Amino acid sequence: MPLTLPRSAPPRIRGKLPRKLPRAAAWACAVFWLLAQAGHAIAAGEDRKVLVLYSLGAENISAWQAMVHKGLYDELGRKAWGDVPMIFEERFDVARVGRQPSLDSMAPYLRTKYAQVKLDAVVTENYLAATFLNSHPELFPGVPRFYVNHGRRGWRPRDGEALEVAHDYGRMLGVITRVAPSTRRIVVVGDKTPRVQEWIAGAREAARAYGQRLQMEYWDNQSFDELYRRASLLKGGTAILMFATYTDSTGGAALPSDVARKLADVTQVPIFTHVESLVVPGIAGGYVLSGEAIGRAVAQVLQGQPADMSNVQRYVFDYQTAERYGLVNIPQGALMLNRPHGVWELYRWQILTGVGLIVVEGVLITALVMALRARRRAMGALNDERNNLEDRVLQRTLELLMANTKLEQLATTDPLTGIANRRKMTEHIAKELERVRRLRHPLALLMVDIDHFKRINDTYGHEAGDRAIIAVANMLSASLRAIDTVARFGGEEFVLLMPETDLETAGLAAERLREAASLLAVEVDGGLAIALTISIGVAASRPQQAPDTASSLLVRADKALYQAKEEGRNRVVLGP
Numbered sequence: 098m099p100l101t102l103p104r105s106a107p108p109r110i111r112g113k114l115p116r117k118l119p120r121a122a123a124w125a126c127a128v129f130w131l132l133a134q135a136g137h138a139i140a141a142g143e144d145r146k147v148l149v150l151y152s153l154g155a156e157n158i159s160a161w162q163a164m165v166h167k168g169l170y171d172e173l174g175r176k177a178w179g180d181v182p183m184i185f186e187e188r189f190d191v192a193r194v195g196r197q198p199s200l201d202s203m204a205p206y207l208r209t210k211y212a213q214v215k216l217d218a219v220v221t222e223n224y225l226a227a228t229f230l231n232s233h234p235e236l237f238p239g240v241p242r243f244y245v246n247h248g249r250r251g252w253r254p255r256d257g258e259a260l261e262v263a264h265d266y267g268r269m270l271g272v273i274t275r276v277a278p279s280t281r282r283i284v285v286v287g288d289k290t291p292r293v294q295e296w297i298a299g300a301r302e303a304a305r306a307y308g309q310r311l312q313m314e315y316w317d318n319q320s321f322d323e324l325y326r327r328a329s330l331l332k333g334g335t336a337i338l339m340f341a342t343y344t345d346s347t348g349g350a351a352l353p354s355d356v357a358r359k360l361a362d363v364t365q366v367p368i369f370t371h372v373e374s375l376v377v378p379g380i381a382g383g384y385v386l387s388g389e390a391i392g393r394a395v396a397q398v399l400q401g402q403p404a405d406m407s408n409v410q411r412y413v414f415d416y417q418t419a420e421r422y423g424l425v426n427i428p429q430g431a432l433m434l435n436r437p438h439g440v441w442e443l444y445r446w447q448i449l450t451g452v453g454l455i456v457v458e459g460v461l462i463t464a465l466v467m468a469l470r471a472r473r474r475a476m477g478a479l480n481d482e483r484n485n486l487e488d489r490v491l492q493r494t495l496e497l498l499m500a501n502t503k504l505e506q507l508a509t510t511d512p513l514t515g516i517a518n519r520r521k522m523t524e525h526i527a528k529e530l531e532r533v534r535r536l537r538h539p540l541a542l543l544m545v546d547i548d549h550f551k552r553i554n555d556t557y558g559h560e561a562g563d564r565a566i567i568a569v570a571n572m573l574s575a576s577l578r579a580i581d582t583v584a585r586f587g588g589e590e591f592v593l594l595m596p597e598t599d600l601e602t603a604g605l606a607a608e609r610l611r612e613a614a615s616l617l618a619v620e621v622d623g624g625l626a627i628a629l630t631i632s633i634g635v636a637a638s639r640p641q642q643a644p645d646t647a648s649s650l651l652v653r654a655d656k657a658l659y660q661a662k663e664e665g666r667n668r669v670v671l672g673p
């Protein structure tokens with residue numbers, strides 16, 4: 098299937114668009130014009146038809162042909178809207194069907210196939226196709242012919258244009274002595290075909306410049322086996338320059354690339370060559386003809402441009418082989434094939450992406466860790482603050498509690514004696530009377546008064562009176578049961594409350610207290626100790642009668658006390 102590409106013929110816009118043409122209309126016109134031109138260009142491209150005749154068979158057979166083909170289509174492909182004709186391609190399939198059958202069948206084949214095709218040009222690539230076309234003037238009558246890379250110096254076709262590469266044999270040899278400076282002998286390998294002989298002649302001529310400094314040998318007339326055997330015997334200081342070799346002295350045929358590989362396998366010396374397609378692993382390289390450059394030249398011819406044949410040679414080396422033979426001074430800009438790429442070259446974007454992701458991840462993790470740390474610190478500070486607050490609240494609560502307790506104590510304690518005061522006793526009485534009402538238990542109340550206390554004060558002083566009050570308070574406290582309570586009710590008067598105690602029992606208890614008081618000895622000034630007595634009025638709540646109130650109970654006890662005073666003091670009187 099021939100390749101069809103559009104042809105560009107950039108037209109000129111004549112005249113000007115009307116100034117006041119609306120913008121939308123101008124755009125529509127421009128698009129219409131572009132489409133029309135594209136259609137015209139495609140149609141124009143399809144109008145032109147050219148035939149490329151290759152010498153060396155399909156690309157999968159010939160590395161050289163693959164390179165030429167690539168150069169041709171790369172060059173055409175660069176012209177998106179270029180002057181690209183419809184390309185037909187034919188090949189002499191020498192490697193698969195043999196040289197003669199291939200040559201014999203080509204003319205009738207072309208005649209039949211292209212009987213109805215009007216070609217605009219025929220281009221040959223390489224020696225075989227050029228020879229064939231030149232010897233068949235009857236084919237494609239009147240169609241311009243171009244013979245590219247035909248391989249013979251000074252050859253003029255009987256018709257058409259010859260585009261031959263001017264091989265630079267001087268550079269071909271020069272690069273060998275440059276990159277392998279110890280080279281004193283060059284063995285040129287080839288065969289007896291006219292084209293190879295032409296190359297050998299070129300090398301021979303160029304070698305003259307070296308005189309005695311370079312020993313040249315030309316191996317072009319031996320069997321392949323002999324070639325490999327002799328190559329295996331070559332020693333240091335020698336290099337091989339291998340031209341594309343197809344045949345041997347016995348008529349044997351081979352692909353030049355196979356010959357190159359075998360030579361590389363057996364020899365100990367570096368092998369250089371003259372075409373890029375032979376720079377295979379094991380072949381060092383050299384100043385070689387570029388298949389792609391030839392392909393580009395063919396493309397230029399097909400497009401009607403002058404073919405640039407000056408730049409079709411370049412320095413190409415096989416990196417591994419150059420390393421193996423320790424080649425030096427490789428010209429700058431040389432193409433190095435099979436260079437092992439470093440990890441960086443191979444995976445640069447993957448590495449950069451990976452590193453970028455790691456950096457981003459690192460930054461995110463760092464930010465996260467910092468945020469977590471900051472949060473933890475804030476939480477810690479908050480906890481400390483809360484604990485401090487709780488401690489302070491607890492402390493304040495305790496202080497308040499203690500203050501309240503103290504206040505309560507101060508409010509309910511008699512400061513002189515340390516026992517409960519009147520207020521506290523009043524609360525006790527109310528509480529116990531409540532129990533009496535609920536449980537119907539007995540409750541006794543003793544009202545105690547120091548006899549003739551005024552006299553103690555007056556005789557021994559107020560402080561002695563205080564000591565007497567304290568002595569009586571201590572005695573009363575010490576004599577009480579756990580459930581009894583005592584309070585200083587005022588002045589030298591005390592009240593005792595005795596739960597679960599009836600009037601008689603309370604009277605007995607009061608009697609014991611009276612006796613205990615009479616045994617007290619209160620110290621006064623001058624080391625003297627004075628005695629005192631107490632009078633006690635006893636009252637009891639009677640569960641079977643109307644319930645008492647605090648004041649009714651106190652009044653009855655007070656009356657009993659009054660009676661005790663009246664009856665002479667130092668006695669106990671039971672109330673009604």
Ligand SMILES: Nc1nc2c(ncn2[C@@H]2O[C@H](COP(=O)(O)OP(=O)(O)OP(=O)(O)O)[C@@H](O)[C@H]2O)c(=O)[nH]1
Pocket residue numbers: 546547548549550551552554558559560561562563566587588589662666
């Ligand atoms: N030292 C001292 N004297 C007090 C205190 N409270 C009251 N007094 C005095 O106690 C005396 C009480 O005297 P009175 O009420 O006349 O009774 P009394 O002298 O004990 O006589 P009878 O009760 O009838 O035996 C008064 O002189 C009060 O000034 C006190 O806290 N300390």
